[in-house]
Amino acid sequence: MKLTIENISKSYGKKQALIGINFEMDNGVYGLLGPNGAGKSSLIRILAGVMEASSGEILINGMNRKKCEREYRSKLGYLPQSLDFYPEFTGQDYLLYIAALKGLKGAAAERKVMELAEQVRLTDDLHRKSVNYSGGMKRRLGIAQSLLNDPEILILDEPTAGLDPYERIKFRNLISLISRDRTVLLSTHIVSDIDSIAKQTVMIKVGKIGKMQTNESFVHAMDGKVWLVMMTVDKLVEYQNNHIISNVLPIGDRMEVRVVTDDKPFPDAVAAVPTLEDAYLYEFHNEEGTL
Numbered sequence: 001m002k003l004t005i006e007n008i009s010k011s012y013g014k015k016q017a018l019i020g021i022n023f024e025m026d027n028g029v030y031g032l033l034g035p036n037g038a039g040k041s042s043l044i045r046i047l048a049g050v051m052e053a054s055s056g057e058i059l060i061n062g063m064n065r066k067k068c069e070r071e072y073r074s075k076l077g078y079l080p081q082s083l084d085f086y087p088e089f090t091g092q093d094y095l096l097y098i099a100a101l102k103g104l105k106g107a108a109a110e111r112k113v114m115e116l117a118e119q120v121r122l123t124d125d126l127h128r129k130s131v132n133y134s135g136g137m138k139r140r141l142g143i144a145q146s147l148l149n150d151p152e153i154l155i156l157d158e159p160t161a162g163l164d165p166y167e168r169i170k171f172r173n174l175i176s177l178i179s180r181d182r183t184v185l186l187s188t189h190i191v192s193d194i195d196s197i198a199k200q201t202v203m204i205k206v207g208k209i210g211k212m213q214t215n216e217s218f219v220h221a222m223d224g225k226v227w228l229v230m231m232t233v234d235k236l237v238e239y240q241n242n243h244i245i246s247n248v249l250p251i252g253d254r255m256e257v258r259v260v261t262d263d264k265p266f267p268d269a270v271a272a273v274p275t276l277e278d279a280y281l282y283e284f285h286n287e288e289g290t291l
Contacts, residue, residue, distance in 0.1 A: 001061065001075070001152045001183050002026050003047075008056035010042050010207075017042040019207045021056070029179045031194030031201035031215075032187040035284055039207040040187045041081060044157045047185065048078040074103075077151030081158045083142045085130040091117070091141055092126040095148065102149040116144040119174060135162030143171065147178070154184045160193050172197050191277045201276075203283050210283055215276050222274035222282060227259045229269045244285045246278050260285075 003025045010018040018039045034040050046053045049065075049072070058065040065072050085094055092113060099109040117123045120140040125133070130141060139162050146154060156175075160168045175184060176197045186194055194201055195215060203210040203218075211218070226246070231239065236248065236255050243265070247258035258272060259265050260282050 002059075003153060003183050003185075004059035004062070005043075005047070006057050006059060008043065008046060008053045008058070010039075010046065010051075011054045017207050018046075018053070021204075021207075021209055023202055023209060023212050025183050025185065025200075027179070027181060027183055028199035029175060029184045029186060029194070029197050031198035032185055032204060033189070033191065033194060033201050033280060034204040035189050038204050040189075040204055041157055042207075043204070044155055044185070044187050045080075048076065048080075048155050049073060050078075050080075072153075074149065075152040077146040077149060077154040079142045079146040079154075079156045079159050081161070083138055085138070085141075087129070087131050089130055090127055091122055091130045091133070091137075094130050094141065095126075095145055098145045099148050104148060112148055113144075116147055119147075120144045121170070136164060136167050139163055140167070140171075143174075152182055154178070154182055156184065156186045158188055159186060160188065160190060168193070191280050195276045203280070205284055218279040218283075219274050219276055222260070222279050224271065225260060225262055225282065226272045226274040226278050227261065227265055227269040228272050229257045229259055229266050230254050231257055244281050246275075246281050 005021055005023050008018055008021040009016065021043060032040050032043065045051045047058065060068060060072055089097065095113040095116070096109055099105070099113060104112060114123070117126055120143055122137065122140055122144065125137065130138065133141065139159065143159060146156070160171055163171060172193065175186065178184075179197075186198070188194060198215055200212055200214050201218065202212045230251070232254055236257055239257070244260040245257060246260055249256040259269070260278050
């Protein structure tokens with residue numbers, strides 16, 4: 001399955017949320033990374049068919065999505081950023097209801113619901129009313145519903161919101177497993193969500209695509225731009241206002257400061273191994289409406 005985004009733009013009145021977005025995906029996990037307000041959710045909602053773009057088009061294997069809308073929706077799984085549940089529905093009721101909307105009924109629907117409930121660790125809670133679930137449980141229920149129709153295209157908007165660290169790791173493992181024969185777009189502002197599983201990452205800022213490349217390429221481009229510096233607290237307070245600081249670690253009466261910059265910041269600075277988080281901070285530092 002090849003999903004192509006061609007020159008997508010979106011305006012809300014005079015405000016342009018997306019400006020000429022172009023990229024292409026096939027099977028595998030793709031990260032859509034950017035700070036809040038960068039345009040991620042607008043793009044996700046357009047891809048999910050929740051709203052229309054102001055201009056541009058989406059192609060499925062080279063065909064305009066609007067010419068194969070029914071087929072596209074049958075192959076689509078979508079997890080929105082926020083989920084609502086009917087007050088009287090148990091977790092099982094909710095999944096069976098969504099399964100019916102997706103054309104899955106009877107014993108086949110029940111088998112699929114139980115299979116997915118086990119994958120997201122909700123088997124023992126299916127009888128409980130979903131409105132009483134914790135935030136993390138609601139996200140897991142949402143992940144399960146997005147997979148009910150075995151989608152070839154899976155669109156996930158901030159899917160790990162509310163998940164604890166253990167659940168976040170389990171979720172990453174699940175997404176990595178199911179991405180072998182699916183196109184998965186995972187929108188997030190949390191770097192660790194896509195650091196180890198994304199085939200490529202699209203960095204979006206102020207409604208535009210900054211870069212799209214492998215995480216390894218992002219990290220490699222940061223060689224010689226990440227440094228460890230020891231400084232006093234007073235110096236750090238002054239220094240951090242005009243520099244990119246990715247981490248601070250107290251050591252005795254001084255601070256070990258991780259600085260992201262093009263040039264060696266101090267004669268005694270020591271080069272550090274860069275990470276995707278460093279690349280993210282470098283890419284978005286001082287962008288209007290971002291960091």
